[in-house]
Amino acid sequence: MLRDITLGQYFPGSSVIHNLDPRTKLVVVFVYIVLLFVGNSFVSYIVLGALLAACIAASGIKLKMLLRGIKPVIIILIFTAVLNIFFTPGTPVFTLWRISVTYEGLRMAAYLIIRIVMLITGTLLLTYTTSPLALTDGLEALMRPLKKIKVPVHELTMMMSIALKFIPILIEETDKIMSAQKARGADFETGNLIQKAKAMMPLLIPLFISSLRRAEELAMAMESRCYHGDDGRTRMKQLVFAGRDYAAFALTAVTAAVMITLAVFGF
Amino acid sequence: MTPIIELEKVSHVYSEGTPFELAGIRDVNLKIEQGEFLGIIGHTGSGKSTMIQHLNGLIKPTAGKVYFKGEDINASKETARDVRFKVGLVFQYPEYQLFEETVYKDIAFGPKNMKLSDAEIDDRVREAARFVKLPESVMNKSPFELSGGQKRRAAIAGVIAMQPEVLILDEPTAGLDPRGCDEIIDNIKEYREKRGATVIMVSHSMEEIARTVGRMVVMYHGHIAMDGTPRDVFAKKKEIESMGLSVPQVTKIAERLKAMGLPIDDSVYTIDQLMLELTALRGGGIRC
């Protein structure tokens, strides 16, 4: 079912990773992504992989759930890996007809796969362990300085958090309307492209209408509770750094130092 | 005779294999006979909607089998699709599934999918509209211009137009005014009588269930806790109340009267039955 889509989903829990401040997690993930591209040796990926593995273990999220996120990109991944293997010039390992597989090509392909897999797993770990609300709160706090140059930070993050909150609702609604139309014999699966597009109308129209209705209702509900934007707004949950956040920053700093050293000395 | 629908040890687990795994229904056995009027009650989240979506193959059981006239409906894609035309399902708040430009076209959506002739479709649409008392004047309006009650009727007509042998309705009267509720229930009764159809209705109103159905099933945390005539079920007041449900008001009144010393039967569950009891007490003569 559609509901089983996990992208951008949050699995509540109470592990150290869950309890980290969202700002910490955002910064750490950002640094981690940069480091993924700093690394250029197997040793450096082992270091970074160890950090990721430790975080996964601490979070209690099943590896299977994380790997699920890779499924959608698997074809692109294989395709680019193959291109890399065959079209990178260098020392040939063996030659097939006129194309040769090079040592450099194999290495490039391996790096590519490692980077993308670790990139997806790392960011999924962030969204799996952080509620959308916390995530946008963290983002807003981190982007606050941009307000000085008139970036509407609060409005942007509010829009983002509303959008995030509506994803599961819309998925549920799609599921429901789809079932209802199937009960009247609608067929979403067979036929050619045009027939399929036509068959989507009984799904899209009610979905569109209910989204508009929901948006209007939400706006009304927010206004009747005196929402008026950012100015003078207080928060129920203040973001405060705890000991574990400083520990996380320290660990990230050490990893970054190791990674950069490895890169500089070409390991 | 084989039951028209049979559930055999049916369980359904939502989001199996994720941290959100949740049993919608567990080990449900149920036989529904041809022509029955079956009511389903149960607390919110007890699995009523989950169960009825199995009856026309919209969701597949994660364990167990569903039979329609003795045939496994999930045997193949074709049988599952076929059964959908024979077992009509009206969802909770069906008005949100309306989509066509006109009410007429929307009601015709189901029959059209059955690949009937235009004349046949026209017949069915008009008959279905008559069943639910939709006036001719709204047929060419956009479904989105109708009132809430009319939208509900139009949506129900959309399923009735397929002339299913089994009609299932998930809380057909939720959110309607008392008059609207009565009218819809009457329409459903009429459909059943005219077509000899089997009807299954989910409801949160004990009164409505009590005076409409011949047999009722009580769901509790994903399984069937009770199954019997309204009299049997409502006689177990304590059990019903421990499941977060209640017995009809009339039953409560009868009970109080009995407690006050009147020699009456406290297992009555409709106003008419109570009236009979009370008049019998006065020694005949229906004059209150």
Ligand SMILES: Nc1ncnc2c1ncn2[C@@H]1O[C@H](COP(=O)(O)OP(=O)(O)OP(=O)(O)O)[C@@H](O)[C@H]1O
């Ligand atoms: N598509 C779904 N995905 C995951 N869980 C679901 C889904 N649909 C229902 N559930 C869960 O299954 C359980 C049974 O739900 P169901 O809708 O069958 O209850 P119900 O008896 O119809 O309740 P109500 O009276 O509120 O309509 C609930 O705990 C619900 O949260």
Ligand SMILES: [Mg+2]
């Ligand atoms: Mg329900």
